[in-house]
Amino acid sequence: xxxxxxxxxxxxxxxxxxxxxxxxxxxxxxxxxxxxxxxxxxxxxxxxxxxxxxxxxxxxxxxxxxxxxxxxxxxxxxxxxxxxxxxxxxxxxxxxxxxxxxxxxxxxxxxxxxxxxxxxxxxxxxxxxxxxxxxxxxxxxxxxxxxxxxxxxxxxxxxxxxxxxxxxxxxxxxxxxxxxxxxxxxxxxxxxxxxxxxxxxx
Amino acid sequence: xxxxxxxxxxxxxxxxxxxxxxxxxxxxxxxxxxxxxxxxxxxxxxxxxxxxxxxxxxxxxxxxxxxxxxxxxxxxxxxxxxxxxxxxxxxxxxxxxxxxxxxxxxxxxxxxxxxxxxxxxxxxxxxxxxxxxxxxxxxxxxxxxxxxxxxxxxxxxxxxxxxxxxxxxxxxxxxxxxxxxxxxxxxxxxxxxxxxxxxxxx
DNA sequence: ATGGCAAGCAAGTAGGTACTTGCATACACA
DNA sequence: TGTGTATGCAAGTACCTACTTGCTTGCCAT
Numbered sequence: 137x138x139x140x141x142x143x144x145x146x147x148x149x150x151x152x153x154x155x156x157x158x159x160x161x162x163x164x165x166x167x168x169x170x171x172x173x174x175x176x177x178x179x180x181x182x183x184x185x186x187x188x189x190x191x192x193x194x195x196x197x198x199x200x201x202x203x204x205x206x207x208x209x210x211x212x213x214x215x216x217x218x219x220x221x222x223x224x225x226x227x228x229x230x231x232x233x234x235x236x237x238x239x240x241x242x243x244x245x246x247x248x249x250x251x252x253x254x255x256x257x258x259x260x261x262x263x264x265x266x267x268x269x270x271x272x273x274x275x276x277x278x279x280x281x282x283x284x285x286x287x288x289x290x291x292x293x294x295x296x297x298x299x300x301x302x303x304x305x306x307x308x309x310x311x312x313x314x315x316x317x318x319x320x321x322x323x324x325x326x327x328x329x330x331x332x333x334x335x336x337x338x
Numbered sequence: 339x340x341x342x343x344x345x346x347x348x349x350x351x352x353x354x355x356x357x358x359x360x361x362x363x364x365x366x367x368x369x370x371x372x373x374x375x376x377x378x379x380x381x382x383x384x385x386x387x388x389x390x391x392x393x394x395x396x397x398x399x400x401x402x403x404x405x406x407x408x409x410x411x412x413x414x415x416x417x418x419x420x421x422x423x424x425x426x427x428x429x430x431x432x433x434x435x436x437x438x439x440x441x442x443x444x445x446x447x448x449x450x451x452x453x454x455x456x457x458x459x460x461x462x463x464x465x466x467x468x469x470x471x472x473x474x475x476x477x478x479x480x481x482x483x484x485x486x487x488x489x490x491x492x493x494x495x496x497x498x499x500x501x502x503x504x505x506x507x508x509x510x511x512x513x514x515x516x517x518x519x520x521x522x523x524x525x526x527x528x529x530x531x532x533x534x535x536x537x538x539x540x
Numbered sequence: 541a542t543g544g545c546a547a548g549c550a551a552g553t554a555g556g557t558a559c560t561t562g563c564a565t566a567c568a569c570a
Numbered sequence: 571t572g573t574g575t576a577t578g579c580a581a582g583t584a585c586c587t588a589c590t591t592g593c594t595t596g597c598c599a600t
Contacts, residue, residue: 139547155438157359161588171548176589236357236438238500249501256504276521280506280514284490287497291489298440299451302458304482312482319478320522341577363558373578378559380576 140178142168147189152229156186156237190247193230199254202262209266209323210314217289218310220255224293232294256282263321273322285317342380344370349391354431358388358439392449395432401456404464411468411525412516419491420512422457426495434496458484465523475524487519 146168150159161182165172179185200219203212224231234244259282266272292313296303304312315325348370352361363384367374381387402421405414426433436446461484468474494515498505506514517527 153441155357155359157357158442160586162586172588173549173590174547177547182588232434232438235496235500236434239355240360245500249497252497252501252504277514277518280511281518283493283505284486284515284518286504287490287493288486290497291485291492294437295451295454295489295492298437298447299454302454302488303485309482312479313486316479316483316486316522319524320518322521362556364556374558375560375579376577384558 139168139170139174142170143175143178143185144189144192146170147185148193148230151186151189151233155233156241186241187243190244194247194250199251199258202258204262204265206262206265206269206271208326209271209318210311210326213262213314213317214311217285217314221289221293221310223251224289228293228297252286255286259285266321266323271323272318276321278321281317281320284320285313288313341370341372341376344372345377345380345387346391346394348372349387350395350432353388353391354435357435358443388443389445392446396449396452401453401460404460406464406467408464408467408471408473410528411473411520412513412528415464415516415519416513419487419516423491423495423512426491430495430499454488457488461487468523468525473525474520478523480523483519483522486522487515490515 143164147159147164150164150167153159154163161172161175164185165175168175175185179188200216202216206212231248234241234248238245238248260278263272263276263278263282267274267276267278292303292309296306303309318325345366349361349366352366352369355361356365363374363377366387367377370377377387381390402418404418408414433450436443436450440447440450462480465474465478465480465484469476469478469480494505494511498508505511520527
């Protein structure tokens with residue numbers, strides 16, 4: 137029964153490209169290299185197929201932890217944010233379609249926003265640790281700063297393909313976001329580094 | 339010839355809710371309180387109607403200027419960002435649909451990203467003025483900070499309806515984003531104010 | 541060899557979609 | 571009074587959609 141997996145994969149690709157409404161069963165079957173009838177025999181209906189795809193996709197949502205205790209803030213966060221950015225980039229097409237059809241298919245809602253809360257919590261806790269260690273300003277607006285960093289990652293993943301000139305070069309972006317983030321929290325930059333290479337863009 | 343405007347308005351609403359593919363001519367005609375045939379007689383085709391809608395929408399894109407010279411950074415930016423946020427919030431449904439159908443309808447691309455560049459430029463110029471006045475750090479990563487602020491506004495407008503708990507209260511958000519932004523640029527907060535009321539959320 | 545099972549193929553059903561046509565109605569202006 | 575113009579209504583065309591049915595083919599274990 138290898139058709140099942142071929143169809144699931146193909147359906148994922150086609151949904152991501154055309155959305156649920158635009159993903160016709162013919163397209164999916166063709167993309168899977170499978171007869172359309174096989175699709176219906178295996179999943180019953182187009183809606184059931186969508187649910188199967190979402191369920192399969194739900195299993196890859198593990199967000200990695202941030203170091204405790206913090207050691208090198210900039211390095212640790214840069215790696216972590218780069219990882220998060222890549223994850224969101226991969227999800228981008230499916231996310232966009234899911235969001236655009238939220239009203240008509242509410243069952244995809246938690247797929248669309250899953251992870252955001254978790255990332256927010258992990259980041260906030262990390263910054264609170266920094267505060268307790270006296271490495272971040274006690275009076276800083278942690279909540280807003282974390283929100284902004286996460287939005288920046290989302291915005292980069294979503295917007296870069298459309299307006300690349302509005303974002304720092306892809307290999308520099310995570311570090312530069314993190315530096316702004318840390319600075320807004322009053323975290324002083326590491327002393328053992330050349331102090332100014334935040335290469336200006338444009 | 340008042341039908342034309344009724345149809346244009348209705349098409350905008352329906353398109354924002356269901357996307358181009360989901361916006362059937364029947365739905366649009368019903369929403370406009372007009373016979374479906376009138377729609378075709380007036381615009382010729384569904385595609386032509388979409389173009390008319392986009393063209394009409396294009397005229398409301400005027401972004402207001404930022405003060406020159408800067409006087410009160412936090413106040414000026416808060417007002418300006420709040421205004422921008424509201425504009426994006428209004429555009430949200432149409433934007434989401436436009437983005438999700440970019441591959442199939444590339445003609446809406448410039449509608450989808452228009453304004454972002456303009457906002458970016460205005461903000462950057464404002465910060466450069468601050469730098470020249472010695473009110474912002476010369477070594478700050480202006481480009482990244484501006485990108486982050488704009489992404490935060492987009493993220494707020496797009497994400498708040500789905501995950502409200504991930505954002506500061508709607509009436510505080512612009513000011514708190516601006517404060518983080520200014521802080522990441524090394525702009526010292528105004529002295530004539532109570533120094534810490536960045537009320538924590540959650 | 542034979543039975544079971546997954547899959548392909550051809551055809552069909554019922555409904556939705558964009559779009560057209562022909563005709564009736566109403567109002568506006570001359 | 572007549573004439574154009576905008577609109578409504580009923581019906582129809584051609585196509586696409588999800589989904590079904592009946593039959594055939596190939597493979598695999600017994």
